[in-house]
Amino acid sequence: MSEATSLLRLQEIDLSLMRLRKAADQLPQRAKVAAARAASKKVASELTKIVGQRKDVEIDLADLDERKAMLTDKVSEVQADASPGSDHRAAQDLELSLSSLAKKLEKVDFDTERLLEKLETVERAERNARGLAERLAAEEKAQTDAWREAAADITIQAKELTSERERIVATLSPELMGRYDEARKRFGGLAVETLEGNRPSACRVALQPSSFSDIRRSDSDITTCPYCRRILVVSREA
Template identity: 25%
Template sequence: MKASPEAQSRLLDLQAVDTALAQLAHRRKSLPELAEIDAVAREISALEDERARAQVAVDDLERDISRFEKDIEQVRLRKSRDQARLDAGGALREIEGLQHELATLNRRQSELEDAELELMEQKETADAALAEVQQRINAAVGRRDEAERRRDEAYGEITKEQEFKSSARGPLAADLPADLVALYDKIRLDSGLGAALFQSGRCGGCRIELYGADLARVKAAAADDVVRCEECRRIMVRTKESGL
């Protein structure tokens, strides 16, 4: 392929723009905020599981306390009925039976109230644990939101730079021979770098130094020959800096 030395030299400008665009694309995909957001998301997921377990513990205790309250209320109602019957008087045998039953109900009520008190203390602890894990969730969500804000801010800056670089690339590529740009783009898409400066006997793409026949081939090539590296196949652009 043939192309003027000027056109080949301008390939380096095009490559500089494409390299900048590639770096911006890599930066977009590797922002530290992305890893932070992923880590916090996993933390929130684990905390949500912990919160669910804490909520189940609270719900179970509330259900048990409610059951004890119903049992205690039933004992109180029965005590009230027995006391009313006792106050109304009656046969000695019946009175003794009511007194015995009231004593039994008093013990039962005391046992139920002690058990309920213990459950209420457990629920207080469970409520505190639930509130604590919810606080940790809120803090993690706050960190995630802040990381997302910084990510979006960085995305905005990257997008502006990409738009600026892309707007410069179009006219630059349009001024070059179409076949040269097509070859350059094919190489670049395959390897990430389409053209590089040949300098001090070394390919700027793969950094391999040329000797003997390979170097003689480059030196002997006409100025408008498009020379490619035998190793990496990239276009080697020769300029005054090449030292040929």
């Protein structure tokens, strides 16, 4: 097989692979996979926020527990320091100190109760989010399996074409492959055209007589279109 023929076959393979990839992406299961994945990502983001809120509440509760222990110890200290038969002034000071500590303890208990209610709400939200995340993960797996099953024939064709492509590429010169890859990127896959009469098959711009004559007199089967700059195959075999 000549380089010109190999080049044209390479382009046929690449265009077929593009069509197969597009066909796989357009399977309805593919859209369902994408939807489940997007939903999972959103839930994961929300779960991260909820976990952060739970940890903040737990830290605040730990701080309140520590403060309550400190105040309780302080009450014990005040009571222990009270001397029996103290004068009226000392008794008043003791009562004021204990009253102040009692109010602070009451405030700690109130804040603790409020945070415990908040913790219960946050933990419920976390359980719901984790449950939803598990269901979405199962849905994504189910849709992915369904997509792969639906795309099985496409995958087989793609593997066969890819193997043939590798064999063809091995026969082409690095210089020609460089030109092909560059043109393929530039023209969205349609990198090679053939000469049909005096018109290149892709751009369809008729060659000037002088250009047509020069190309026909050339020893090379592969040249460049003077108009669109695609690779132009002019061999009779092509």
